[in-house]
Amino acid sequence: MSRSARASYAQAVSAKVAAGAVRVFLVAAALFWLMPTLGLLLSSFLSPGDLNRGGWWQALTAPARLTADNYERLLANDTITSSLLNTVAIAVPATLLVLVLGAFAGYAFAWLEFPGRDWLFLVVVGLLVVPVQVALIPVSELFGSIGLFETTAGVVLFHTAFGLPFAVFLLRNFFAQIPRELLEAARLDGAGELRLFARVVLPLGGPAIASLGIFQFLWVWNDMLVALVFADSANPPVTVALQQQVRQFGNNIDVLAPGAFLSMVIPLVVFFAFQRQFVSGVMAGAIK
Incomplete structure (x- = not known):
């Protein structure tokens, strides 16, 4: 074997070893990152007595101790179940309103001419x-004077108001990258602004809108500060309901563990359901 061939072979082996080391590191990092989630999942299937006698890792050596009794008690807990429904009633409208209003405003700032556009x-x-x-x-004080304090509508409006600036900024920058020639061709074909927005801009901006929807939904779903201040204390979202369980029953792990895991699963389902659109939106933003 010639010297050049031996050098090429050594480089190929070194590249494979380096790639294998990187893969091992990434797998180890992923397992380390997922360990708290795994611990929460296993804790949600262990009885309070087993949890008091040891940690969640005992389920790995004694899987027979796993039981679904905690989830049965969770579903029988009216506070937790109603809080999940209330969280859905807050997160879904707050996300849809931000998407709709943000898309209209982003298109207006990107392609419509009106006085003071740049300053606004x-x-x-x-x-x-x-x-x-x-x-x-x-x-x-404002919500208290108009009767929106401690109401679901008040929480939705607050999340919508604070989600709109980022939505308008993101979508305006994305819509501005659409070729002007494409819009002009649609106008020459007789398309009005609403039809142009619905038939051309929205399909092209679908990945960015999906990414924004995921971010907004996750932010609203996991929020605790706004819900703690503005939500109805008698029917709070799930984050506040779990916090109240900690305050009232310090060792109520049989309710807290499955409740926390269930509140985490729903955003994960939403993320993985729109994962392709999310990746497309991130890649499109990176390219543009």
């Missing part, structure tokens, strides 16, 4: 840096 867009960009905590007290 600067205001929208400036709202991105406003923290939620700053608005809690003034919005609480």
Whole structure:
């Protein structure tokens, strides 16, 4: 074997070894990252007595201890089940409103001419840096005066208001990348602005809209601060309901573990259901 052939063979072996080491590291990192989720899942299937005697890892050596009794008690807990439904009633409208309003506003800022457009867009960009905590007290006073405090509608409006600046900023920048010639050709064919928006802009902006919807849904679903302040204390979202369980029953792990895992599974299902659109939106934004 010639010297050049031996060098090429050594380089190929080194590349395979390096790639294998990277794969091993990524698998180890993924397992380490998933370990808390695995622990929560196994804890949700262990009885309180078994959890008091040891950690969740005992289920790996004694799988016969796993039981679904915790989930049966969870479904019998009216506070948790109603809080899940209330969370859906908040997250879905808050996500849809942000998507619809953000898409219309993003298209207007990208392709419509109107007085003060650039200045208004600067205001929208400036709202991105406003923290939620700053608005809690003034919005609480406003909602109290108009009867929206401790209502589902109030929580939805708050999430919609704070989700719109990012939505408008993201969608405006995405829509602005659409070729002008494509829009002009549609206008020459007689398409009005609404038809142009529905038939051309929305299909092209589908990946970005799907990505925005995933982010907004996850943010609203996992929110606790806004729900703790504005939601009805008698019928709170699941994050507040689980927090109340901790406060009232410090060792109520048989309800907390399955409740926490169930509240985590629903956003995961939404993410994996729209995973392809999410990846497309991220790749499109990176390319453009």
